[in-house]
Amino acid sequence: MANTLAIKTEGLTKQYGQALAVNKLDLEIESGQFYGLLGPNGAGKSTTIHMLTTMTAATSGNAWIAGQQVSADPVAIRRAVGLVFQDSALDRTMSIDENLQFAAAMYNLAPDEANKRIDELLSVFGLQDKRKRKLVSLSGGQRRAVDIARGVLHKPKVLFLDEPTIGLDLPNRRSIWRFVEQLRREEGMTVFLTTHYLEEAEACDHVDFIQKGQLEQGGVPEALIKQLGAYILEITTSNPVNITKQLMPQFGTPIREDEDLSFKVSADDVDFYQLQQTLGDAVSSMQWRKPNLNDVYLWTFCDPEQGSMK
Amino acid sequence: MSWRPVKAVVGREVSKLFQQRARLISSMVRPLIWLLVIGSGVGSMLQGPQQEGYLTFLVPGILAMTLLFAALLSALTLVYDKEFGVMRMMMIAPIAHYWIVLSKLIAATLTAMVQAILLLLLVLAMGLISVKIALNLLLPALLTAICCAAIGGLIAVYSKSIDNFAVIMNFFIFPVFFLSGALYPVNQLPDYLHYIVVVNPFSYGVDLLKHAVPNVSTDFSVMTDVAVLIGFSTVAILIACWQFSRESIHEPLFQQATSQKK
Numbered sequence: 394m395a396n397t398l399a400i401k402t403e404g405l406t407k408q409y410g411q412a413l414a415v416n417k418l419d420l421e422i423e424s425g426q427f428y429g430l431l432g433p434n435g436a437g438k439s440t441t442i443h444m445l446t447t448m449t450a451a452t453s454g455n456a457w458i459a460g461q462q463v464s465a466d467p468v469a470i471r472r473a474v475g476l477v478f479q480d481s482a483l484d485r486t487m488s489i490d491e492n493l494q495f496a497a498a499m500y501n502l503a504p505d506e507a508n509k510r511i512d513e514l515l516s517v518f519g520l521q522d523k524r525k526r527k528l529v530s531l532s533g534g535q536r537r538a539v540d541i542a543r544g545v546l547h548k549p550k551v552l553f554l555d556e557p558t559i560g561l562d563l564p565n566r567r568s569i570w571r572f573v574e575q576l577r578r579e580e581g582m583t584v585f586l587t588t589h590y591l592e593e594a595e596a597c598d599h600v601d602f603i604q605k606g607q608l609e610q611g612g613v614p615e616a617l618i619k620q621l622g623a624y625i626l627e628i629t630t631s632n633p634v635n636i637t638k639q640l641m642p643q644f645g646t647p648i649r650e651d652e653d654l655s656f657k658v659s660a661d662d663v664d665f666y667q668l669q670q671t672l673g674d675a676v677s678s679m680q681w682r683k684p685n686l687n688d689v690y691l692w693t694f695c696d697p698e699q700g701s702m703k
Numbered sequence: 704m705s706w707r708p709v710k711a712v713v714g715r716e717v718s719k720l721f722q723q724r725a726r727l728i729s730s731m732v733r734p735l736i737w738l739l740v741i742g743s744g745v746g747s748m749l750q751g752p753q754q755e756g757y758l759t760f761l762v763p764g765i766l767a768m769t770l771l772f773a774a775l776l777s778a779l780t781l782v783y784d785k786e787f788g789v790m791r792m793m794m795i796a797p798i799a800h801y802w803i804v805l806s807k808l809i810a811a812t813l814t815a816m817v818q819a820i821l822l823l824l825l826v827l828a829m830g831l832i833s834v835k836i837a838l839n840l841l842l843p844a845l846l847t848a849i850c851c852a853a854i855g856g857l858i859a860v861y862s863k864s865i866d867n868f869a870v871i872m873n874f875f876i877f878p879v880f881f882l883s884g885a886l887y888p889v890n891q892l893p894d895y896l897h898y899i900v901v902v903n904p905f906s907y908g909v910d911l912l913k914h915a916v917p918n919v920s921t922d923f924s925v926m927t928d929v930a931v932l933i934g935f936s937t938v939a940i941l942i943a944c945w946q947f948s949r950e951s952i953h954e955p956l957f958q959q960a961t962s963q964k965k
Contacts, residue, residue, distance in 0.1 A: 448794060472797035482791035484715075492792075498711030499796035543792065 397460070399424045399551050399583035400445060404454035407440050407606075414440040416606040417454065422585065422599070424459075424550075427577060429586045429597035429614075431690060437606040438587035439479060442553045445585070446476045459550050472500075475549030475582075477541050479556045485528045489520065489539050492528065493546065500547040507546070514542040518572055534565030538572060545576060551583045552576070558590060566593070591686040600686070602693050609693050617689045623661035625688050628654045629678040636675060648695045652677075657684070657692060708798050709806045716777060716810035720817065730773055730818045731825065734765035738826075741886070760919050762831055763840070763912035764885035766819055770844060771851045771880055771905060773818045777811035778855025779871070781947075782862055801944035804856055808940060811852035812845070819844045832916065839915040846932045847908030853939035854879065854904065860946040878903075885909045889922040904935040 398421050405418040415437040422428045430438050443449040445456055447467035456463040463470050483492045490511070497507035515521045518538040528536060537557065545552060554573065558566040570593065577584055586597065594600050594614065601611040611617060626644065629652055630636045636654060637647055644656040658681070665681050672679065720727060738761055746757040781804065784790040793803045823837045832840075858871055882899045883906040889897060900906045900922075911928035913919045923931075 446795065468797050468799055471795060476795050478788070478791050478795075480788055480791075482788050482795070484787070484789045484792075486719075487715075495711050495715060496792055496796075499708045499793060499798070501705045501707045501797070547797075 397424070398422060398457070399426065399459060400428075400457070400585060402445070402454065402456045405441070405444060405451050405456050406453045407437070407444055407449065408452040413606050415444070415603075418608050420601070420608075422583065424583055425581055426598045427584045427586070427596065429588065429594035429600040430603055431588060431591055431594055431600055431611075431686075432603035433589055436603045438603060439555055440606075441603070442476065442555050442585070442587060446474050446553055447471055448476070472547070473550045475544040475547065475552045477544040477552070477554050477557055479559060481536060481540050483528055483536065483540060483543065488525050488527050489515070489531070490524045492539065493543060496543045497546050502547065510546055511542070514545065517575055518542060532565070534561050534568065537561060537565070537569060541569070541572060541576075545580070545582070548580060549582060551585060554584060554586045556588055557586070558588065558593060566590070570596070591690050595686050602690060604694055611689075611693075614686050614689075618684050618686060621684045621689050621692060622657035622659045623683075624658040624663070624665075624681045625684045626656040626658050626665070626681045627679070628656070628672075628676050630654065630676040632675060636672065639672075648691060655688075655691075657688070708793075708796060709802060709809065712793065712803065712806035713810040713813060716780065716807070716814055717817070720777075720814045727818070727821075730769060731821060733772065734769050734822055735825065737761070737765050737768065738831075756918065758831055759916060761886070762826055763909060763916055763919065766822060766826075766840060766844060767847055767883070767885050767905070767909045767912055768880055769818050769822050770815045770848045770908070771854075771876065774811045774815035774848050774851035775855040775858070775876060777814045778807060778852050779859050779862075780810075781807050781856065781859035782864065786864060800948045804860070804944045804947045805940070807859075808849075808852040808856050808943075811855055812848045815848040815851060816845060819848065836916055840912060843908070843911040843915050843928075846929065846936075847905075847912060849936045850904055850908050850932045853936040853943070856943035857939045860943045879905045882906075883909045884913075884922060888920050890920075904931060904939075907931040907935075 400420060400422040402418050402420045405415060405420075406413070407415040418441060430441065432438055440449065444451045445458065445463060447463060447470050450464070458470050458473050461469055461473065484495070487495070493511045493514075494504075494507060497511065502510065511524075512521065515524055518535075518541075520535060520538060520542075523531065523535070528539070531539070541554070541557065544554075557573070558569050561569065573584065574596070576582065586594065588594055595618075597614055599612065600614055600617070602609040612620075628636060628647075631652060633649055633652055633654055637649070640647070640654075640656060644658055647654040647656045649655075665679075669676075669679055738758065742758045742761045749757055781790075784793070790803075794800060820841075823832075823840060826832055827834065827837050854875070858875055862871065878899075882896060883903055884900055889900050889906065892900065907923060907928040910921050910923050911925065911932065913921045914925050914928070
């Protein structure tokens with residue numbers, strides 16, 4: 394049933410001239426979920442978000458937000474969603490306060506209601522004492538935090554975050570995720586995230602992958618990782634063809650990039666030290682580690698025969 | 704539909720006008736240069752009573768110029784805001800997109816009127832017009848401001864980026880201003896220029912302003928002026944709203960973003 398889902402799409406497609414930006418997307422995302430749509434730059438992530446938030450019209454197909462058809466009443470959809478754009482939507486010449494007051498007015502929040510909400514959000518982000526500061530004087534992370542605060546001023550049912558941590562350093566990225574987590578916990582909103590920093594999506598309830606506008610079914614990150622294998626074995630060698638032949642019966646086809654081979658190891662009782670001795674001088678480096686979401690992504694999209702992206 | 708978003712957009716433009724004092728001062732200096740330099744220069748070539756009359760003749764003209772520059776530049780913030788991303792904040796808001804255009808044009812009209820009133824106070828202080836004439840000029844100025852905002856809105860929704868600014872200056876503002884009767888009576892122009900003046904909606908604003916000043920020759924009737932100004936503004940604003948809603952739902956804004964990535 395469409396009306397119990399936060400987001401539902403059927404054959405959602407966007408074409409720019411000849412280019413197919415998003416191809417027949419079918420999604421069902423339940424309320425309260427933390428959903429991640431993962432893929433490289435230009436894969437169609439932003440276009441998908443823009444279609445779901447009425448920022449661009451779909452070429453064909455349908456979409457519903459909280460049971461309301463997106464194309465039927467764009468204004469109602471915009472009231473129900475919050476969108477943090479990939480590039481800042483703030484006015485750099487104005488202060489944090491002026492920016493958020495302006496955004497609040499655009500959402501038709503009464504001034505005292507807006508004030509309370511701004512106070513509340515700025516304290517979540519630890520920016521309450523910078524409220525009167527001009528945006529130009531803030532760091533990239535702080536500006537992004539204000540952008541997110543702007544996106545949730547009106548307590549949307551569904552929050553879209555388009556690459557929220559792009560261009561930020563690690564500490565800032567961590568704090569952005571803390572804020573998102575807190576907002577989710579306190580306000581119970583559904584969050585639709587796109588990112589190409591895949592490790593950041595491990596906290597999602599569900600992830601899917603998108604490449605060249607095409608959706609690849611994913612799942613729960615933890616399960617996907619577990620399903621991939623027990624270990625990832627990475628070998629650098631000057632003779633990749635021989636090593637591949639030697640190890641293929643045991644580990645299957647590797648992903649090859651020049652001299653680097655990457656095998657997924659399903660059994661969790663492989664004696665890697667023994668293996669290292671067997672291979673001896675033929676390899677210049679060898680390491681094994683637990684898989685992560687990056688590996689899931691690579692193994693979803695890499696054609697092992699070719700060792701390159703599909 | 705509530706007025707709060709409209710008030711927010713208009714308020715942002717008006718407060719920017721007062722924050723950018725240089726813009727406000729330059730908007731006063733430009734017409735005064737025209738009045739004092741061109742007015743006195745050209746006036747000195749005229750003879751006798753014509754010479755004295757030229758400065759007064761110029762008052763409606765430079766008032767119209769102030770309105771044109773102010774309203775057009777303000778309407779062009781539609782393009783500025785798009786370039787700098789602030790437009791996203793308005794487009795994701797739960798209001799119909801044509802309200803963004805309407806709010807910007809209300810803001811443009813208002814900022815133009817603020818500058819026109821400042822100029823009238825200056826001209827009043829210089830003794831070129833009486834208080835009564837200044838008051839009579841207000842309503843024609845308002846109609847002209849709306850017309851100029853509408854021209855600006857039309858240009859804004861059809862220009863892709865602010866890089867076009869010099870183009871807009873050379874191809875719109877200057878021709879619209881010079882071919883309007885703001886600086887010279889229209890009926891003395893050669894035929895081909897006369898036709899351009901007649902199709903230029905701004906000419907009717909200038910003419911209506913001239914009607915408010917006694918002893919200044921006019922080219923059209925008050926009725927014609929008012930009808931053309933209202934008619935043109937209505938059509939132009941409708942087209943601007945239609946094009947903006949269409950454009951925002953379709954490509955340009957986001958096509959730029961996606962094409963950068965590829």
